[in-house]
Amino acid sequence: MAMHGNELVRPKQGFMQMLRPQNMSAAAQTAITWFKPPLHLHPANGIPVATTSLGRMGPLEVRLAQDKRDVKRAQRLRYKVFYKNGTAIADAATMLARRDKDAFDKICDHLLVVDHDAKPTLSGKQPVVGTYRLLRHEAAMQNGGFYTDSEFDLSGMIERHEGLRFLELGRSCVLPRYRNKRTVELLWQGIWSYVRQNKFDVMIGCASFEGTDPDRLALPLSFLHHNARAPEAWRARAHPSRYVEMNRMAADAIDTKAALRALPPLIKGYLRIGAMIGDGAVIDHQFGTTDVLIVMPVTSIGARYIEHFSTDASRHAA
Template sequence: MQNGELARSTQRLIQMLRPEHVGTAAQAAMTWFKPPPATLGRLGALEVRLAEGKREVKRAQKLRYRVFYRDGTAIADAATLLARRDKDAFDRICDHLMVIDHAAKPSMSGRQPVVGTYRLLRQEVAERNGGFYTENEFDIASLIDRHAGLRFLELGRSCVLPRYRNKRTVELLWHGIWTYVRRHRLDVMIGCASFEGTDPGRLALPLSFLHHYAQAPETWRASAHPSRRVEMNRMAKEAINPKAALHELPPLIKGYLRLGAFIGDGAVIDHQFGTTDVLIVMPVSAISARYIEHFGVDATRHAA
C-alpha cells in the first residue's frame, strides 16, 4: 500500500470512529445478529410462539395454574394459591411455548388469551443449572451418557384449555416444538407424561399396555428411581385388549406414541399433581417419516 492510500484509509477509519458515526455503524452491525423471531407458526387465528420476558412467562404460569390446580387435581401450597400461578425454579431457565388465540376476546389488560403451553429445556442449559426436571423421577443420566454425542430436549408442563383440546391446537403445539428442535439442532426429546390418578391398580390396563407394546429398547431405556418406582407390568400381555388399552391412554401419550416415542421402565406417583407419570423418550431419528413430511423437514407447514 502506498503512503497516500494508507493515509486515506487511516482518515476513513478515524471518521467512522467519531461519536456521530459510532451509533450508525453499531446499528448496521447489529442487523447481522438479530435474535430469531418469537413466533414459530400460525394456523388460522392461532399463533404458536415463545414467551418473551417475565410477563409472558407469568401468562403461561397462570394457564398452568388454571388447568392443573383450579380445574385439575394438583394440590396447591399457600404460595401457589396466593400467586395463582404454577411456578418452580425451572421456569427461570426454560423456554416457554405458548399458543395464543387472536380471535378470542382480549383480557382486561388487552392481551389475547394463552390457550396452550409447553415448557422446553435444552440439555446445555440444564447442565449449567443443576440438571433436568425429569431427573427428579427417572434416572436419565445413563441414557444421556449412552448417547453422549446427541443433544437432548426436555418437554414438560404441557397443558391446553379444555375447549382448545382439538387437532388444530395440538398440531400447532407440535409444529412449534418441531420448529424449535430444528432451530437448535436437537436430537432427542424426553419428559414425563401423566395419567390422572395415583392408584396404579386402576391404571393396570394402560400401564401394562405401555410396558408390553411401547417399552424403549435397551439402548434408549431409562428407569424410574428405585425409591419411587411403580411397576407397570401389571397384566400379562395375552390378557391385554390393545383397543381398550388405547382408549384409556391420555391423548398426549397417544400423540407421543403416534410420533414414534418409546416409554421408559417403571412409573412414578406424583402426589402433588395427583398423577401417575411415565417417561417419554423420543429420538428425532425414530419420528415417523409421515409426520416429518406433514410438518416439513424444516418446519415449514405452519410457518409464520
C-alpha cells in the same frame, strides 16, 4: 417435564388421528404461516433462541415467550388448568400467587398459543390459551439437570448418547374450549420448528395418567410395558424410592383395544410419532397423576411426520 394431567387434548377425535398428516385438511395446511425467526440470547444461559412467531393458523399463533410477563401468563394458565380446574394440590405460596411456577421456569423457553380473536385481558394482551415448557440440554446441564430427573434416572441414557442434544417437553396444557385439532396441530408444528431450528436429537419428558392408584391403571401400564418399553440403549428407570412396577398383567391377558382406549390421548400421540416408554412409573401426589417416561429420538419419528412437518415448514417459510 411433567406433561401433567392430560390437559393437552380431550377432543372428540382421538389424538392419534389428529397427528396423521393425511387427516389434516388442505385448508388447515395452507392456513399455517411459517417464519424463520431472528435469534436473541436466552436471559438465563446466553444461548441464541427465536423471539418471534413459530407459526399461525387463523387467529391462533404459536410463539415463544419473550419476557417475564409472557412467562407469568403461561404460569397463570397452568395454575388454572392444573389447580383450579384439575386435581393438583396447591401449597399456600402457589394459591396466593395463582401461578404454577418453579425454579425451572427461569431456565426454560415457554411455547405459547395466543388467540388474536379473543377479548384482550386486563393488561391489554391477547389471552394465552395453550403452553408447553421447553428445557434445552445445555441449560439443564448448567443448572443441575432436567425436571424429569426428579422422577427418573436419566444419567445412564444421556451418557450412552454423549454428543446428542436432548430437549425436555413439559407442563403442557390447553384451555378446555381450545382442546381441538387445530390447537394440537399448531402446538406440534411449533415444537417441531423449534427442534429443527435448534438441532435437537432427542425429546424427553413425563406423560401422565390421571389418578394415583396403579392397580386401577394395570391394563394401560402393562400394555406400555409389553409393547412400548424402550430398548436398553434408550432405557431410563424410575428412581428406586419412587419406582412403581408397570408389568402388572401378563402380555397374553391384555385386551389391546381396551388398553388403547385407556391410554391418555397425549401418550397415544407420542406413541404414534415413534416414542418409547421408560422402565417403571412414578406417582406424583401433588398433581394427582401416575407418570411414565417418554423418550423420543428424532431418528425414531415416523418418516411421514418428518416429511409432513418439514414440507409444511418450508412451504410456508417467510
